[in-house]
Every structure is written in C-alpha cells, then in structure tokens.
Amino acid sequence: MGPDIARSPLFIGSFYNHWDRYPTWTLLAALFVIFVLFRVYETARQYRRLRHFKGPPLAAVSKSWLLKTVTGPRGHLEFYKVTKKYGSLARIGPNDLLNDDPGLMRRMLGVRSGYRRSDWYDGMRFNPSRDNVLSCRDEDEHTKLRSKMAAGYSGREVQAFEQKIDDNLVRLIRLIERYVDGRKPFDFGRKAQFFTLDVISDLAFGEPFGFVASDSDMYEYIKTTEENLPVFMGMTVVPWVIRLFRIAKRFSAERFGPDAKVQRDMLGSFVAHGLTQEEAESEILLQIIAGSDTTATAIRATLLYIITNPRVHNKLLAEILSKYNTTARRPIISDAEARNLPYLQAVIKEGLRIFPPVAGLMAKKAPPEGDTWNGVFIPGGTRVGWSSWAMFRRPDVFGEDADEFRPERWLVGQGEDAKEEDGTAGAAEKKLREMEATIELIFSSGRYQCLGRPVALMELDKVFFEHVGRGPEGLIFETNADKGVLSAASTT
Incomplete structure (x- = not known):
C-alpha cells in the first residue's frame, strides 16, 4: 500500500x-x-x-542532529566543523542549510532581497503574546517597529547618553579596585555582565539595575539565564522569562496612564514615537536579554585574548599611554577619541571576529521561487542559517592565519601599498574593505541591522581603553575547555 x-x-x-x-x-x-x-x-x-547539499548524514532525514547541536555548549564549533568538512553551504536539517559565505549573507539581508525571516525567529519572542523587533517576521510591522525605536537606540533622544556609560564604567573600575586592594579573587566574567546589564537599564529606563553597586546577581537573572539557556535555544518560550516579564511590565506601566513618567531615556523615546504599552514590554525584555549578554561576551572574550597575548597587550598599552600624555585627562575617554586610536579599533574588530558574541543561526527563508548561488539551486522555503564562527575564520577573507588572534591584520590598508599609482585602492586596501564588510555582519545588515550597535561599540571602546590603561597588574584570566571564555578572571 x-x-x-x-x-x-x-x-x-x-x-x-x-x-x-x-x-x-x-x-x-x-x-x-x-x-x-x-x-x-x-x-x-x-x-x-536538498539532496544536492552535503552534510551530517542524520541531518538529511531528522532534526535531531540540529536540535542536539544548538542546545549543546559547543554548537558554534560543531557548525564550524560542518562547513570545513562539507563546504560553505551545508545541510544541517531536512529543510535547513548552513552558510559561511559573506556574499550570500549580504544577498539574504539586502533591502530588495526575497529572503525573509524564518520560523527560527519565533524563538526570539520572549513575550508569548507579542513580537519584538528581533522576532517580528512581518516586514511591514518590522519596519514600523524599527522606525519607533531608531532614535532611542542612536542616543539622539537620550539625555546624557555617553555620560551614563561613563558613570557605570567608573563604578565597575572602583569595584575591581576594591578587589585588587583587598587581594581578593573575583570573577571578571560576572562583573562584565553586571556592567552591561547596568548600562542597558540606565540607558533604557533612566537608572541602572544596580548589579555593580550591589556586586550581586540581582533577581538571579544571570543564574536563571545560564541554567535555562540550553533549553531556551531549543524552545520558543521558557518559564524563566516570566520573572523578567514582571520587571518589563513594571517599567512599562510607569510610562503609560494618567500619571505617566516622562524621561529622556530609550523607553521615553520609544513611547514618544508611538510604541504601545504591550510593545514596550516586549522590547524591554529584548533589551535586557540581548542588549547585555552579547556585549558582555565580547568584553570578556576580547579581554581574555588581550591579557593572554603580551605583544598585543603591550602594543595597546603603548597606544593608550601616548593618548594619556597628549590629551587632557578625562575620567573616562570619550567615544570620539577612542575611535581615533587605530590599534584599539583593530583589537575590537579582531575580538569580535575571533570570538563572535552572536552564535545563533538567524535563519532566513528562501523566496518561493528559490534562489541560485554559485550555480547551486536553493529550493523555495528552505531555511538558510549562518555560522558566524566559520564565516569569520575564512582564510580567503582573513588570511591563512584566520584562527589566530592578530589585530595587525586590520592595519594592512595603511601601508605604502594601500593605493595604486593612479590613486585607486590597492590590493591591501581592497582586502581591508572586504574584511570590514564581513565583520560588520556581526551586527547584521540592511533592514535587519542591530539597533543596539552604537551602544555596544561605545561600551567596547571605553572598557578596553580604561581597563588596559588603568588595569592593575596581576590579573589572571582562566578558561575552561567546556565553557570557553565564560570563565573566572581573578587577581591575587
């Protein structure tokens, strides 16, 4: 039969x-x-x-391989192995492909692209009844949400935008100094999370949560996140979000109604541009979860590479000290000044490249008529995700030493061979442009570009400058084979 x-x-x-x-x-x-x-x-x-795409044998007939990989602690490494073994476009599920080609990624993210967000994004809906700007799959609604929030994220309508970051960084520095003065060990990874959570809450709601001031995991946010993250990666909604949802409802309720609080912060900007109370609750959840953890990961990962590489540390320190000696000292360096330090910027780019803080598939759905890339047909409706770890280690883009932490690769366009005799871009400058265009994909691109990009880069500029410039001697960073850089940093 x-x-x-x-x-x-x-x-x-x-x-x-x-x-x-x-x-x-x-x-x-x-x-x-x-x-x-x-x-x-x-x-x-x-x-x-998808029989013309290679991949793990089980992945062709079952989602079990993909589910096991995304819920495991080393999924980013498994995806990297897949692209190394099966090619730039590999099969990881019955209807799922994995991509590490930056050209295809930009094609998928283009304004006129026929690719759309897949059901992967349903898992980013932290409020079960309402989409946020990350989970929204309706193109028109997504555009409307972005327009309501763009001004707030840019800082244009947030009072003392940069000063708030400075104030929270000063509190972090003082906290670390207390541990150093008392010769006590501490977990720097945890302090970095405290800092980014306080920054995003201060910018978004007008006051920091107080993680750094209390030097504690308030609301047990970090504990519950770490316990439930593997489950969260494999499910749409998980119960621990309920605790955060209560926080979101409290902050949102203050901005609506007859006695609404009016403040010049991100949330105030969102409301002024038409965000409803329900929309505000969903966006607050997104800010707390996505707006803090990714930046904290970038801080502790990059700092680990700086501290454990004496050549990089000494070169960065020399650049910082030259800045201190030529500029009137501010409590915290300005973002504008930090952006003019070439080696600091090279270190930040290299940190984002060697350990990208975003490891999710971010899968898009191929247009109904399908698509052809490099002569290979992608059937309509196929989910195409990316491996940031694999993409940022491509030798053809970043060089044969792409597995090494070497900030100098970002300075190649500044030498004598940067320009041709006729003034056009030379080989070195073209390579630099290619690398910069690729690393920018960590913040996505086009209509999907991360709204929090300015905040994250400002935090990275200031944290690395101040920590290396003022950092006490004797800090020891430890890593763990299973947890990567989610490890303790201590001083004795």
Whole structure:
C-alpha cells in the first residue's frame, strides 16, 4: 500500500464505513502503518529537495542532529566543523542549510532581497503574546517597529547618553579596585555582565539595575539565564522569562496612564514615537536579554585574548599611554577619541571576529521561487542559517592565519601599498574593505541591522581603553575547555 493510496478518498472512505468490522488491534495497526508510510513519504520528499547539499548524514532525514547541536555548549564549533568538512553551504536539517559565505549573507539581508525571516525567529519572542523587533517576521510591522525605536537606540533622544556609560564604567573600575586592594579573587566574567546589564537599564529606563553597586546577581537573572539557556535555544518560550516579564511590565506601566513618567531615556523615546504599552514590554525584555549578554561576551572574550597575548597587550598599552600624555585627562575617554586610536579599533574588530558574541543561526527563508548561488539551486522555503564562527575564520577573507588572534591584520590598508599609482585602492586596501564588510555582519545588515550597535561599540571602546590603561597588574584570566571564555578572571 503506497502513501498515495493510503491518502486517497476511496481508501479512507471504505475504511471509515467498515471500521466496526475490524478488531481494535487491527485498527491500531492499520493506523500505525498509515502513519509510518506517511512519515516515510514526507522524509523522502524532504530528502530529495536538498539532496544536492552535503552534510551530517542524520541531518538529511531528522532534526535531531540540529536540535542536539544548538542546545549543546559547543554548537558554534560543531557548525564550524560542518562547513570545513562539507563546504560553505551545508545541510544541517531536512529543510535547513548552513552558510559561511559573506556574499550570500549580504544577498539574504539586502533591502530588495526575497529572503525573509524564518520560523527560527519565533524563538526570539520572549513575550508569548507579542513580537519584538528581533522576532517580528512581518516586514511591514518590522519596519514600523524599527522606525519607533531608531532614535532611542542612536542616543539622539537620550539625555546624557555617553555620560551614563561613563558613570557605570567608573563604578565597575572602583569595584575591581576594591578587589585588587583587598587581594581578593573575583570573577571578571560576572562583573562584565553586571556592567552591561547596568548600562542597558540606565540607558533604557533612566537608572541602572544596580548589579555593580550591589556586586550581586540581582533577581538571579544571570543564574536563571545560564541554567535555562540550553533549553531556551531549543524552545520558543521558557518559564524563566516570566520573572523578567514582571520587571518589563513594571517599567512599562510607569510610562503609560494618567500619571505617566516622562524621561529622556530609550523607553521615553520609544513611547514618544508611538510604541504601545504591550510593545514596550516586549522590547524591554529584548533589551535586557540581548542588549547585555552579547556585549558582555565580547568584553570578556576580547579581554581574555588581550591579557593572554603580551605583544598585543603591550602594543595597546603603548597606544593608550601616548593618548594619556597628549590629551587632557578625562575620567573616562570619550567615544570620539577612542575611535581615533587605530590599534584599539583593530583589537575590537579582531575580538569580535575571533570570538563572535552572536552564535545563533538567524535563519532566513528562501523566496518561493528559490534562489541560485554559485550555480547551486536553493529550493523555495528552505531555511538558510549562518555560522558566524566559520564565516569569520575564512582564510580567503582573513588570511591563512584566520584562527589566530592578530589585530595587525586590520592595519594592512595603511601601508605604502594601500593605493595604486593612479590613486585607486590597492590590493591591501581592497582586502581591508572586504574584511570590514564581513565583520560588520556581526551586527547584521540592511533592514535587519542591530539597533543596539552604537551602544555596544561605545561600551567596547571605553572598557578596553580604561581597563588596559588603568588595569592593575596581576590579573589572571582562566578558561575552561567546556565553557570557553565564560570563565573566572581573578587577581591575587
């Protein structure tokens, strides 16, 4: 009995009209056979659609390989291995491809692209009843949300935008100094999370949560995040979000109603541009979760590479000290000054490249008519995700030493060979432009570009400058083979 016969009206009608003639076990057996045949048919159909793409054998017929990988602690490394073994466009699920080609990534993110957000983004809906700017899959609604929030994220309508970051960084420096003065060990990774959570809450709601001031995991946010993150990566909504949802509702409620609080912070800007109370609750959750953890990861990962590489540390310190000696000392360096320090900027780019803080697939759905890339057809409706870890280690983009932390690669366009004799870009400058265009994908691009990019880069500029410039001697960073850089940093 083939699947087409089993699904035909004649078969189903005959079976339904005479079901009472069969014993119960026969009925159950028949239903089981029909179910198995249907699953075999569906599996074969899915397999054939993407049979011209290579990948882990199990991934072609089941989602189990993908689910195991995304919920594991080393999924980013598994994806990297897949692209190394099977190529730039590899199969990781019955209807899923993995990409490490920056050209295809930019094509997918283009303003006129036929690719759209896939159901992967449903997992970013932290409020079960309302989309946020990251989870929204409706293009028109997504554009409207971005327009309401762009001014707030840019800092144009946030009072003392940069000063708030400075104030929170001063509190972090003083906290570290207390540990150093007392010769006590401490977990720098945890302090970095405290700092980024205080920054985003101060910018968004007008006051910091107080993680650094209390030197504690307030609301047990970090504890519950770390405990539930593997589950979160494999599910749409998880119960621990409820605790954060209460915080979001409290902050949102203060800005609406007859006694609404009016403040020049991000949330105030969002409301002024038409964000509703329900929308505000969803965006607050996104800010707390996505706006703090990714930046904290970038801080502790890059700092780990700086501290454990004496050449890089000494070169960066020399640049910083030259700045101190030529400029009137401010409590915290301005963002404008930091952006004019070439080696500091090279270190930041290299840190984002060697350990990208965003490891999610961010899968887009191919247009209904399909797409052709490098002569290979991608059927319509196929989910195409990316591996940031693999993309930022491509030797053809970043050089044969792409697995090494070497900030100098970002300075190649400043030498004598940067320009041709006629003034056009030389080979070195073209390579630099290619690398910079690729690393920018960490913040996505086009209509999907991360709204929090200015905040994150400002935090990185200031943290690395101040920590290396003022940093006490004797800081020891430890790593763990299973946890990567989510490790303790201590001083003795």
